[in-house]
Amino acid sequence: MTGPDPVRLYRTVRLIRRFEERAIELVDAGEIVGGIHPYLGQEGVAAGVCAALAAGDLVTGTHRGHGHVLAKGADPARMLAELCGRVTGLNRGRGGSMHAADFGVGVLGANAIVGAAGAILTGAVWARRRRGDDVVGATFFGDGAVNEGMLLEAFNLAALWRVPVLFVCENNGYATTMPVEGAVAGTIAGRAAAFGMPATAVDGQDPEQVRAVTAAAVARMRAGGGPELVEARTYRFDAHHTFEHRVRLDYRPPEEVAAARLRDPVLIQGDRLPAEVRAAVDAEVEATLTAAVDFALAGPAPDPATALDHLYASGLTARTGGG
Amino acid sequence: MPRLSYRRALTRALADEMTRDESVFLLGEDIRVAAANVTTGLLKKFGPDRVLDTPLSEQAFTSFATGAALAGARPVIEFQIPSLLFLVFEQIVNHAHKFPLMTGGQCAVPVTYLVPGSGSRTGWAGQHSDHPYGLFAHVGVTTVVPATPADAYGLLVSAIRCDDPVVVFAPAGALDARADVTDLAPVPLGRGVVRRPGADVTVVAVGHLVHDALAVAEELAGQVSVEVFDPRTLYPFDWDGLLDSVSRTGRLVVVDDSNRSCGIAGEIIATVVERVPLAAPPRRVTRPDGAVLPFAPALDRAVQPGRDQLTAAIQLTCKDG
Incomplete structure (x- = not known):
C-alpha cells in the first residue's frame, strides 16, 4: 500500500540516509568536530511524521535530530554547513549537530536535553493557536525520555489544556x-493512557505506515482533539554517537543489529517505486548532497570576535572574559 | 500624594502591560485567586485565557512559557516560593537563556519570572527562604531586585518588555514598603541609583537591604558620610554608576542577602578593585557560606545580614587606610 506521494517519502528517507553517511565521512575527515548521533535506520519516523504535517506546523527534535530537521524541510546544504560550524549554517555555526534549528520551516530546534522539548513545543503550539493560527506540533523523543519527569509533566499539561501536540x-x-526493558516500568503507551491520551504503536521502519498513523492523528487534532502519542518502533543501525566508531561498546548482539538492518526504511520505501523513478531520486539526492558538501566546506568559519553575538536578543552586550 | 504598596505596584505593572500588549499573559500556581496577593483583580479584568492557573508542574510550565515566547507571546510566570527556582534552573538556564545564541539569533525568549516574596519570610524555614539571585547573575540571565514600590513597578514593566528572560526578585523584606508615588514609569534595566549621597564610603545594598543601609547611614550620619548605591539590576550590573560612586568615596562595603561564596558581593568587590584604587580594603556583609535558614526566629535572623554587621563593616572600612 502506498500513500499519496510515495516518491516524496522515498526522497526524504533517502536524503536523510545519504546525508548521515556524508556527515559521518566529514566527521572522519575532521570537518565536523564533536561527532554526531547518526539517525541511520530511523529515517522512516521523521519522514513519515513530517509528511503528514503542514508547512506551518511546528516540530522539535532531539540530539539524534538531523532527520527531523531535514524531513521538516530545512535546506540540507545549510544544515551540513551548521554541522561544519560555518557562518553559512542554519544557526550561523552557533548550534551544531545537537541544536540545529530552522524557525523558517517550523523547526524550533533539536534539543540535546532528553525529554526537555515536549513542554517547549506544547507552549509554542498553544501560543500560536491562541493567536488564531491553525497549527499543530510534533515533538520527537526517544525511549529514554519516557522516564524523564518533565516529559510526563508535558503530557499532563498538553492533555489538560488540549494542546494538539x-x-x-x-x-x-x-x-x-x-x-528499554532495563529502564521502563510499565509501557510507553501506558504512560499516555495515564493522561487520557490516545496512543498508537506503529512500525517505524515503514515510512508509509508512520505517515498514515500520523495523518490520522493530525486530522483528529485539527478537528479539536487533544494531544496523542505515537510509539514508532524502530532501530538505530549505527552507533549512539560516532565516538563508538573508535571505542567499541558491547551492548547489542551483532546478530540483533544484523537482523534489524534487514528491515531498512530506505529499502522498504524504495521497493515501492518503479526502478527508474527510484534511480532518478537517488541521482537527485546525490547531486543535492554533493552540492551541500561543497557549500558547507566553502562557508567561512565564524570570526572569533563574534563569539558572543546573539547571546541576548535584547541587544545586551556581555563583558568579555579577558583580564 | 497617592501611597502605593510594593505589592500593588507589581499588580499595576502587570495590569498596565497586559492592557498595553495582548501578547502578555500570566501563569503560575493559585494566581487566579491571587494567593500571593500580587495578581489581585487580574482574573476579573483579563479573563482566564490570560491568567492561567497551572498544575504543580513547575518544570513543564516554565518550559511551556519558553515555547510560548518562541511563538511570539510574552509570558510572566509567578513562583510562590524562591526555592522553586532551583527546580526550574535547568529550564531557564539551559533552554530559555541559551536559545537565542544556540539558534544563531533566530529567536527571542521574552519570559519574566516573578518571585514575590524572595529571601526570608520569618518562620518559613529552610526550603522557602532562599535568595538565589546570584545564581542567575552568574549564568547571565537578567536579574532585578527592586527595593521600592516605584522600582517594583518600573523594573517589572521593563522586564516584561525585555526581549530576553528576566528574573524579578521581590524580596519578602520589601513587600510591605509603601511610598508616595506620583509618577509610575518604566525603570531601565541595568541602571543603578544613588539612594543617599555621601562622601566617605559607598555602601552597595541589594533589594530590601537598601532600607537597612539607609537606616544605618542615617544612624552614622554624625560620624561618617555614607553613600548608598542601589544597583536595582544585578545582571547586567551598572558598573559605570558604581565606579563613579566609589571613585568619589574611595571606600566600599557591600551588603547582600545571599550566600558568601561566589555571591554577588564578591563579584561587586572584585570588579571595583580591578578598576578603582581604594583607600581601605573593601568589606562585605552576607549570609554565611552554605546558609540554610534555620526555623527559630532568632536563628533565622542570625543568618541574615543585619544592621549591626553593616554598621561594624562601615566603621572598620572607614578606620582602615
Missing part, C-alpha cells in the same frame, strides 16, 4: 546503551 516516541530499543 503529537508526542512521537522513537523507540529504538536503547537509551544510549540501556535497553
